[in-house]
Amino acid sequence: MPNTLPAVILASSIVQLIDFSTNILLEDHTIFPSTDGSIPENPAVLQHIANNLTRLSSQIQRSDPRKLRADSKGAKLGEAARHLLKLGEETNETAKPLIDAILQAQASCLYGDPRWTTTREAVLTMWKEKDVTSMQKKLQVVRKQVDATLLLALRQYIDQSSEKGLLPFSIDGSGAHPRERWQQETLDIIRTNDWKPKNKTHVEEFSEKVNSLILAENEAQFYDDIFANLHFPEQDDRLYSIGAPVKGSFRWMFDARHQKEGSFLDWLGNTSGQNLFWITGKPGSGKSTLMKYLFRNERLFARLENWSGDSPGILTGFFLWNCGTNLQKSPVGLLRSLLYETLQDMIHGPLEEDPVILQKLFSDRWNQFRSYGGGMQSFTFSQLETAFELLVSDASNKFLLMIDGLDELEGTSTELIDLILRTVQRANVKICLSSRDTSIFRTAFNNRPTLTLEEWTRKATLSYVLRTFDENDTMFNMASEESDGTAERAIVNTIVDKSSGVFLWVTLATDFLVQSTSELDDVSLIRMRVDALPSDLEALLSHILDSLEMRDREQSSHLFRLVDAHGYPGLLPLCFANDTDTKSSLTVEVRPLNHSELLPRIESLRNLLKFKCKGFLTMFEAVPPDEASSDAANLTNFKVNYKHRCIRDFMRSKSSQSLTRQAIGFESFNTDEHWANATLWTLKTLPPKEDNMPIWDHVADCVEYALRLEDADKKVRLTYLEEVAHVIRSHKDLPVMDFPRGPAVESFLDLAIWLNLFGYIAIIAKRVERREVRHAFEYRRQMRKRLLFGGEEKCLGGRKMLKEVYMRPAPELDSLLEYYTKVVRIGTPKPSVEIPNWV
Incomplete structure (x- = not known):
């Protein structure tokens, strides 16, 4: 059993929503001004209020005791827990009209409007005074019932523990959540004062204690939010x-x-x-x-x-x-x-x-x-x-x-x-x-x-060259045993001297020499290769790239372009993107890949990085050393990027482009096609994470690439998007839409209509039931209402085409949806919509 009792978690969630709703409706609860003393713009404030009300409402649903207790299957809830569940549902139902009123007020205001000093002023543009008063009274009644019911639940816990001879609840303080510390203190106070849930005075005293819990919860939420806003996943x-x-x-x-x-x-x-x-x-x-x-x-x-x-x-x-x-x-x-x-x-x-x-x-x-x-x-x-x-x-x-x-x-x-x-x-x-x-x-x-x-750095560069040569059997493989080592030492010293202290030069040059040397090569041939190495770093990069065979140059240039187009990708997605068949993802099953399916792909890419890309690109595991994986098939945290910024800058330079453009197939290589294939591969083969399947970012990436390809040739990627829809259907029993939070997603059509994917909708609208279209239309209305005034930025991220389509006015789409969502009488003309080309 977790340290915090489920009744405390649920009651805390209910009271947080009640208190926030109550406070924003008070006449003297002012909107805190900006640093310069000005009141924030009305739409921005109302968006924050609506978001917080929605968050608190969702928190009540997640606090269901039946979900919090792993051992609760088949077990009956006690009277207090059942009553708290009922109060939670009542609180959410009471809050819904308030959320709607806030969103309606937001939709009706303009940035030039006089700024409200209280939320109550905004609500009164939608409601009458008596509606606000009625809401406040309802919330007060529920709050009192929650306090009394929580006291009952804690009293029962104390009595049952005493009867069974169990030790009282205890925590070991410093690292405990504020809720756990509050719970321990409260249980001690209830025992000491012998508070009873039927005693009005005891409930009032207990209510003051609950207020301290909510303050601590709000502070803890603020701290979590601050850290979440400071942190970014790739910072280390x-x-x-x-x-x-x-x-x-x-x-x-x-x-x-x-x-x-x-x-x-x-x-x-x-x-x-x-x-x-x-x-x-x-x-x-x-x-x-x-x-x-x-x-x-x-x-x-x-x-x-x-x-x-x-x-x-x-x-x-x-x-x-x-x-x-x-x-x-x-x-x-x-x-x-x-x-x-x-x-x-x-x-x-x-x-x-x-x-x-x-x-x-x-x-x-x-x-x-x-x-x-x-x-x-x-x-x-x-x-x-x-x-x-x-x-x-x-x-x-x-x-x-x-x-x-x-x-x-x-x-x-x-x-x-x-x-x-x-x-x-x-x-x-x-x-x-x-x-x-x-x-x-x-x-x-x-x-x-x-x-x-x-x-x-001379000593370190010397040590690196000696160790690398010593570990490779082909270096200095003399045909005669008469050598005294002078020639070999001269070669090593020349490499170190040419590096001029630039360790990157040493690693690239040494690895290049090792890969270029065979067992039949003698010291004199190696000496010639060393003398031919340019001492300038950029010239060395040109020298190495120019040494590649045409076929190798084609493979390496493809990888360079894929990395450039993505930023720095994960190892497995890059394996998928490097697939020569850009339609291979369409026939992939929706299931995680097993070890034997992963390893050949990974080994092939590793060889390409080492031998074809000559170490210009490198693979690393983006985790602390103590969390590094010993399992070669655990690829979640492995990423690929340029070994050094100097190499990246060189590969983007004109001298590099003149070499890579000589590769076969350079001009016909479309990175968007390859990354579209890779994102669908990734989406279809995602490994489950406990009971959650956070796939929104992967779905959004697929849509982004589909839109890029459509923009290039004016053909809707229908087959591709239908495969995305198939993935969502396959995960229908999971909370697939980890973000954005909003109404439940029933099908990909919900997302397509919300995101304004007109071409896709125009093709499939006549194939689906009207009920699906109506649900999708309502989903769009709810999501656009919730993400009004900039909320879409976090949701859509840096996906340029997706944002452009999302923000684009769509009168034809509105007309089409109106036709499919309303009861159509005989003779009603169907809207004229040009069906786009698709593949």
Whole structure:
């Protein structure tokens, strides 16, 4: 049995909806103004209110005791639980008219209208005063019944536990949910005061205790929402993608014999105010590898204590990535990650900071949340900047921040550089950062402690070459045993010298030599190949690419284009996208693939990445090291991207394009066709996650690619979309639509009409029953009402074609739907709709 009693969970959900509904209808419950003192726009406020009412209503449905208890199958609910279920249903029914009134008020207002100071003013544009009063009375009655029923349930729990000789409910405090702590305190109070559910005074006293539960629940919800808005799924992917350094390559960082005044070791413990350390170097010299080596390295802490003293120390960081998503290469993504990681560490780590710190850092959002359920909009840079500066202004804590790859930012952010320079003026903050040695960073970080990495990497590059050659049997396979090793050493030294400290050059050149060498090659031939290697990194990339056979160049160019078109895909979706048959997904069964079906695809792609793409693309597992999979078939977290930004930039350059365009089939390769095939493969073979099947993003991706292809040749991808519909039908018993929350989805037609997929609808409308069309029409009406004024942004994400179609006026579609959703009399003309071409 979970620590929290099901009755408490359900009652809490009911009271949250009652209290929020009651508060927004009060005459003196004002709408919290923006930072500048202005009242937010009416539509935005009403959207937040409607969203919060819907969330709380759904929460009641999810709190059904029969769903919360794994051992409840066949068991009868007690009287109190049955009554709470009835009160929950009554509360939801009571709230429905209020949600409708809010949405109607929203739909009728314009952004230029005078701004309401209370929600009650908005509701009164739809209702009469007596309707509002009646709603308030209903809510008050239900609230009293919930308090009395919950007291009864807890009283019965105490009495039954006592009769059975069971230990009283207990928790071990610090990590418990606020609801669990409240429950324990309340059970103790009920036992101590002998509260009875039939005693009016006892119920009133108990009601005050319930108020404290709801306050704690609201605070916990706000904290969860803030963390959800700060976090983004891919924020640590760059860190995970960086390979481990060559063994022993960075030991010199912690070796006092190799250090001098102003070194990294000296800087860590320095208390003189030099709080910024700049690691710089050429592109590919290994700056990110060094930063990963230093990040949370235990050997930092002893030195840091000289600086931090007895103050609590917090270490966090972020690895920017120009080859990643927008958030991975933006100041907003950087600050979101730093705030998220730091606050998680402070609240849930050894410091056990009170979560109320979130109310202080995001005070405007907390007030908006309490006022009208707002405060959950996306963060702007200025808002994050304010919260960050408030966080580090607490001089009782010491902060070490590690920021890798400032040059990876998209564009140049002087605002971010200014923030960094202001921050390191504080005595309690140190920042270690890395970037290329460009003029903007040279100017900003002049006269700061600095390390130029390529000056220190000769030993590591030498070690890498020796180890790689030693592990390969074909390298230096001498026909004669008379060699004294001089020629071999000269080759190794030439490779190291040509690299000029650029570790990326060494890895690419060495791997290229290993793949190019056969057992019959002697040292002189290897020497010729080494001499032919350009010392410039871009020239080396051209040299390697030019060495590919035409067939190999075709295969590699396809993979490069697929990765470019997607961003950085998962390993298995990329396997699907690389299928030469772009219609293969149409005949796939709807079921997860087994081990024997996966491995051949994976091994084939791995070989392509290594031998055809020459290591330009790399595979990594986007999880912490302690969660890395030992199962080769567990592919969920494996992703593919360019090995380095330098390679990505080169592959997009004119010199690279002139080489790849020589490949057979380059011009005819349509990445949208391949990714459409891959997204349908992925959708059909999704592995189930416990009892949930979150497929909305996969469905939306399929629709996006279908629309792209339709836009290119004006042919509706009917067969393809019908397969998407088949998947939804196959999962009819699962909550397939994890997002957006709204009315139940009965078929793909619901989604098609909601999303304005006119071509698809025009073709199939006459094939389906009118009942299906009517349900889909109502689904569209409800969803568009709920997502009014910008709500579709989160739902549709960055899917450009899908958003364009969704927002496009559709009078022909409206006319068609009206015909199919109303009772048609004999002789009623059918709307004239041109049936589009389809495949």
